[in-house]
Amino acid sequence: GIQVEQSPPDLILQEGANSTLRCNFSDSVNNLQWFHQNPWGQLINLFYIPSGTKQNGRLSATTVATERYSLLYISSSQTTDSGVYFCAVFSNQAGTALIFGKGTTLSVSS
Amino acid sequence: EADIYQTPRYLVIGTGKKITLECSQTMGHDKMYWYQQDPGMELHLIHYSYGVNSTEKGDLSSESTVSRIRTEHFPLTLESARPSHTSQYLCASRRGFNNEQFFGPGTRLTVL
Numbered sequence: 001g002i003q004v005e006q007s008p009p010d011l012i013l014q015e016g017a018n019s020t021l022r023c024n025f026s027d028s029v030n031n032l033q034w035f036h037q038n039p040w041g042q043l044i045n046l047f048y049i050p051s052g053t054k055q056n057g058r059l060s061a062t063t064v065a066t067e068r069y070s071l072l073y074i075s076s077s078q079t080t081d082s083g084v085y086f087c088a089v090f091s092n093q094a095g096t097a098l099i100f101g102k103g104t105t106l107s108v109s110s
Numbered sequence: 111e112a113d114i115y116q117t118p119r120y121l122v123i124g125t126g127k128k129i130t131l132e133c134s135q136t137m138g139h140d141k142m143y144w145y146q147q148d149p150g151m152e153l154h155l156i157h158y159s160y161g162v163n164s165t166e167k168g169d170l171s172s173e174s175t176v177s178r179i180r181t182e183h184f185p186l187t188l189e190s191a192r193p194s195h196t197s198q199y200l201c202a203s204r205r206g207f208n209n210e211q212f213f214g215p216g217t218r219l220t221v222l
Contacts, residue, residue, distance in 0.1 A: 001169075030208045041147075041198050041216045048210040086153070090207065097143050097168065098202075098211055100153045 002027045002091050006101035013077050013108050021072040021104045023087030031090035032063050033098065034072050038083050046072070046085075077108045113137055116201050116214035123191055124222050131186045131217045133201035142184040143202040143211075146170060153200065159184055191221045 003026040013019055023032075034046040047054050047061040049070065054061055058077075063070040074081055084105050088098040114135040123129060135142070140161045145153040145168075155168030159178040173195070174188050184203075188195055198218050204211040 031211075033211060035213075041200075041218065043200065043213040043216075045210065045212060050208075084150075088153075088211075090211075097141075097155050097158050099155075102152045105150070 002029070002089060002099055004087060004089055004099055004101035006085075006087050006104050008104060009102065011104060011106045013106065015078060015108055015110045017077050017108075018073070018075045019077060019106070021074070021085055021087075021106075023070040023072070023089075023101055025068050025070075025087075025089050027068070027091055029065065029068075029089040029091050031098070032070055033088050034061055034070070035086045035088065036081075036083050037086060037103070043086070074106075077106075079108050079110055082106055082108045114201060114203055114212055114214040116199075116217050118217060119215060120218045120220075122220045122222065125190075125192055127191050127221075129188050129191055129219070131188075131199055131201075131219070133184045133186070133214055134182050135184075135203045135212075135214075136182060137203065137205070137212075138181065139203035139205045139212075140181065141204050141206070141211075142178065144168070144174075144176060144184070144186050145200045145202065146172065147198045147200060147216075149198070157186065191219075193221050195219060196221050 035043045051065045084103040088100045144157040154170035156172040157176040201214040
């Protein structure tokens, strides 16, 4: 099946720093989403972005479907940005459901 | 804002008990999913449904069962809970395939 790889696995930042998280996938996809999992375990939808670029406040995302990767940018990071960031993809060819990467754990200290 | 609910949020039970984890959504989504996640780990699909009376097992083998009698309701049942079932269970839904998927808040299950 389709493989999803996220990097880096762990990231430690000082408040105010910028960061880039990467998601590589092994096949063409019809759907790509970025999620933030907060300390209580809830998955928060950040972006639905099968292609192109989107921005939402300090966060933005870009998916280059032809090269099979997506990037999540976090600018001016805050302590509340801490948590795990997941990339998940869906492929019509693979069927069923979103397939998740292992996540990037972000720790932002003040 | 997604309207998908899970109860209970936390559950601690003894070995051998039968439990049902509830999941409901008010968005009229046809596709519904159950994922299992151990702390700090990735999510694994354990069950999914494409609509009423449709249920399938996911990629991760699970001793749980599901039912889909109504569009909005997708409960998960464990007939006899064991410590190995201790995990977080996340319910999700979406309309069709190429649309955004939304998650409920999750149920943290601990089996003693």
